[in-house]
Amino acid sequence: MRIRVLLVTLCFGRCAANWEQWWTYDGISGPDFWGLLNPDWHLCSRGRAQSPIDLDPQQLLFDPKLRPFIMNPVKVSGTLLNTGHDIVLKLNDTLSPKINITGGPLAYQYTLSEVHIHYGNHDELGSEHTIAGKRFPAEIQFLGYNAELHSNLSEAIELRESSGLVAISVLLQLGNTSHSEFRHITSQLHKITYRDQETPLEDFEIERLLPSTEEYMTYSGSLSQPGCVESVRWIVMNKALQVSKQQLYLLRKLMQGDQDNPKAPLWNNVRPLQALNNRVVYTNIDFKRSKDSRCPTMQKNMYYTANPRNFQDDLTMY
Structure with missing residues (x-):
């Protein structure tokens, strides 16, 4: 060492x-x-509210005041980029309308700015967040900034205010068919095989990458890449997005380096799990109301349980 x-x-x-x-x-x-x-x-080493974390079903705290969040459905354009660390879709901030995120655990209006993709070299490794210790093949992270306090994502990251950022996590699960909207991304991956390669993406309906559920888990955390700023309200969706083996295969062909020096494959771009450190993970899943169709669907035949005690009034949400 x-x-x-x-x-x-x-x-x-x-x-x-x-x-x-x-x-x-x-x-x-x-x-x-x-x-x-x-x-x-320095927060990457010494922070006390770091991400990602394991979402332990036994530790979820039901909050009856949590409502569904809203991401307004608009078509956008952007640039799909291989950063050498992950795949990023950077939205065009100069065009309107913008994708706004409101409601749920959020007290402000946020504007979506980037979409990041993390994935592994096999189906048991790839997501940064885990559910009861289980990883998924990949994870899509929607990153937005507080549009009422900041003018762009960079400013929100730099100022590190507690309510500056929101990240919505969607875990990907292997299914029998390809996901039609995710195909808009995977069909362009051959153009960004190497680091710093980019390609435009037009008329993309990002909200269709959200699974068909209003249930989620939420906690206060950080960016999962340097500099790990602890100003992120995480929202982890309670249903995985089904993608095909071919779509995962296309992700796994990407490289970390440039064309002259490809280096290693881009896969396994996953930060290790971080300690919870007495943070509370809230959920709007009412486990007592139903035990059939309302059950969490991250994994087939898994029925989560949660702490039925309502959240303390003196614990504030963003």
Whole structure:
């Protein structure tokens, strides 16, 4: 361990100007050392409200005041980019209408800015969040900023205000058929095989990537990439999105490096689980109301249980 830390320290001087590209998901530039690569990333090592986490069904706290959140259905355009860390769809902020997110656990209006995709090299690894310790093949994360307090995503990240960001997590599950809206992304992946390659994406209906449920789990956390700022209200949907084996295969063909130096495959871009540290995970799933169609559907034949005690009035939500 001493040798590994020394290598990171020596490299910091040489790589500081390029730290945005230098970090990875393994080795001496991986998650264990993100907090050493740049002083601004200290929360990656010392933060107490970090993401992702395991969502333990036995620890969910039912909140009857939680209502469904709303993502307004509009067609948007953007740029699909291979960052060398993950796949990102960056929405065109200069065009209207924008995709707004309101309601649920949110006290402000948020504007969707980016969509990130994390995935693994096999079907038992890929999602960052887990359900009862179970990982899923992939996870889509919708990242938005507080439009009432900030003008864009970068400003919200930089200022690190407690209600600055929202992230909606949708876990992906292997199904028998391809998902039609997700196909808009996977059909373009051959154009961004290598790092920094990008391609435009037009007339995309992002809200169709949300599963058909109003149930979710929510907690206060962080970005799951450097610098791990702890200003994110996470909303994890209580139903997985069904995608095909071919769609997962297309994701797994992407590379971390450029065309001259492809490096390793892009898969397994997953940060390890973080400690809950006494945080509360709330849910709007009323387990006592029904035990059939209202049951969580993250995994077939799994029936979650939750703490029926309502949330404390002195615990505030974003």
